[in-house]
Amino acid sequence: MPKIVDPGARRLEIAEAVFRVIQRDGLAQASLRSVAEEAGLAIGSVRHYFRGHDELIVFAMRSLGDRLEARLLGHLPALLDPSTPRSRRQEITEELLGELLPLTEQTRAETDVWLAFSAAAKNRPDLAEEAARMYDGVRALVRRVLDGANEAGGLLEDLDLAVETERLAALLDGLALSTGRTSPELMRTVLRRHLETLRCPE
Amino acid sequence: MPKIVDPGARRLEIAEAVFRVIQRDGLAQASLRSVAEEAGLAIGSVRHYFRGHDELIVFAMRSLGDRLEARLLGHLPALLDPSTPRSRRQEITEELLGELLPLTEQTRAETDVWLAFSAAAKNRPDLAEEAARMYDGVRALVRRVLDGANEAGGLLEDLDLAVETERLAALLDGLALSTGRTSPELMRTVLRRHLETLRCPE
DNA sequence: CCCTTTGTAGCATGACTGTGCCAAATAAAA
């Protein structure tokens, strides 16, 4: 038959073009035409892999969520391993949660695109579904981190973990929102400070 | 001459129509036509008061910033008054910072529109200017609140107020971001809890 | 060699947009 091409890989390539366009020009500019040009394809080719514009955007948002989820879960085993020493746990926790902050070029691009998606989701039911998945995913992850630290005896007693989960997740979201104004160094300091306030003295 | 109309008031009326359209359908739908219809005017009338679409959106964003600033500063005198008792200070602080959260229909509308503007500002220099003003304004306000509490002896000692300002401001931003998922009650609880952790024991 | 399937490309259409420009209505001033 024709040129052998892996459709899944193609779709991911196109999704990456979507990310680049959104980061550079904003979600409103991520039309089929501009995405096709960014991907080095003809508009007809893009439409061969996606039913239409909506499906393209939803797929891009979903694959961003998948990518983030995979990276975050990669940090989790070391954290849940009971044999990991406490000092190392602190480092891992900061690294893991730092993945959600715009500290590097890579994560800055991700948070900017994620912000564009989240804002758009407020008025678009199809995106809202995926936005809710990200929201729940981040809360669930933060909760697991806090639970793990708690069981290891690393947290202050009498914490309401439901409240602390929301507090920490909101803090991360808020920092992600201030890309370009708050320096990465300050973000790190703020995150570290917040975790300090949760940890038990010894 | 013609109908006596206060241009400033008219511009504000139109800006409010912009807010309603953005909250209902998103910033991308806030075209001259849809805004004119929402305001009950002809498109030509709207264009009489604004040079073009860009100026309309920038003006709307600026007036939202002005409105928020005025409301927030209204709470400040009571807080800075040395004769205000400590228990009352706590209430006022919560009320003041709560203005930045989507707790009521009114403030929810404001935070949603503000989010739309903030996201758009990432790729639009004209909006970025106003977004930076809001960012700085919120930080400055939070800083004043913390400074005031500190001077009144209400805070833990040895706090790095620059870090704490950013931490609290980011928390507020993050909560504002999760409109529709996190309940107003939980938001209040999280804010109260955060303030507790800053207050000195007595 | 032909045929079928898959990928690539793009034309045509209708909808929506911002804006330049013009005309009418209005009401205060002369």
Add this chain to the structure above:
DNA sequence: TTTTATTTGGCACAGTCATGCTACAAAGGG
């Protein structure tokens, strides 16, 4: 009443958009 500046209304154009549809190229099976 006449004049005149302001306000209101909208036509017309060029641009961009998503999408239905068609056409062609490529490559492996018969």
